[in-house]
Amino acid sequence: MALLPILEFPDPRLRKVAVDVVQINDDTRQLAKDMLETMYHAPGIGLAASQVNVHQRVVVIDVSEDGDDPRVLVNPSWEPLTDEVQSYQEGCLSVPEFYDDVARHSKIQLCAFDENGETISEQAEGLFAVCIQHELDHLNGKLFVDYLSRVKRDRIRKKLEKKHRDEAKDALYEARAKIDEEAQA
Numbered sequence: 001m002a003l004l005p006i007l008e009f010p011d012p013r014l015r016k017v018a019v020d021v022v023q024i025n026d027d028t029r030q031l032a033k034d035m036l037e038t039m040y041h042a043p044g045i046g047l048a049a050s051q052v053n054v055h056q057r058v059v060v061i062d063v064s065e066d067g068d069d070p071r072v073l074v075n076p077s078w079e080p081l082t083d084e085v086q087s088y089q090e091g092c093l094s095v096p097e098f099y100d101d102v103a104r105h106s107k108i109q110l111c112a113f114d115e116n117g118e119t120i121s122e123q124a125e126g127l128f129a130v131c132i133q134h135e136l137d138h139l140n141g142k143l144f145v146d147y148l149s150r151v152k153r154d155r156i157r158k159k160l161e162k163k164h165r166d167e168a169k170d171a172l173y174e175a176r177a178k179i180d181e182e183a184q185a
């Protein structure tokens with residue numbers, strides 16, 4: 001098991017379009033396990049492989065209240081079952097600390113494979129439907145901030161760019177402190 005680092009907006013690697021999984025095997029199952037561990041640790045209710053810099057069409061989701069219903073979706077696709085949309089205040093582990101309303105189809109048909117290659121075909125609504133659409137966007141290089149106004153998106157981008165600069169500075173400072181400490185010992 002392993003915690004995987006999560007890419008953050010505006011990292012260009014989040015814009016890559018993921019490719020289909022050709023064969024569901026132990027590597028796929030290990031990736032799904034690591035993604036679930038990373039998702040629960042974050043914590044989050046979904047995670048797409050693109051977010052951990054693996055550009056294959058694998059998604060994990062758990063929208064249960066107790067976090068005891070892990071779902072693995074390989075090569076997922078969906079179709080709307082109604083024109084009705086629902087607005088939900090979305091967040092994203094790749095856009096930490098920012099939330100905004102996004103309108104999505106309220107009822108969809110999901111098709112995918114699970115981690116054992118079994119076919120999944122089910123209808124989804126509510127938070128599950130929101131999450132599936134959010135995760136499928138990731139696999140196609142799209143983020144929820146793309147649905148917001150340019151002004152909002154730019155504001156989020158600038159704040160996250162500053163956060164990343166500050167984190168890089170802190171890491172450099174810590175590394176220097178450690179070297180100084182070792183030189184004095």
Ligand code: GNR
Pocket residue numbers: 043044045046047048051088089090091092093094130131134135138
């Ligand atoms: O943890 C998450 N919460 C969430 C809330 C509303 C709509 C979508 C999501 S998905 C998000 C985890 C994530 O970034 N998945 O890609």
Ligand code: NI
Pocket residue numbers: 091092093094134138
């Ligand atoms: Ni996300």
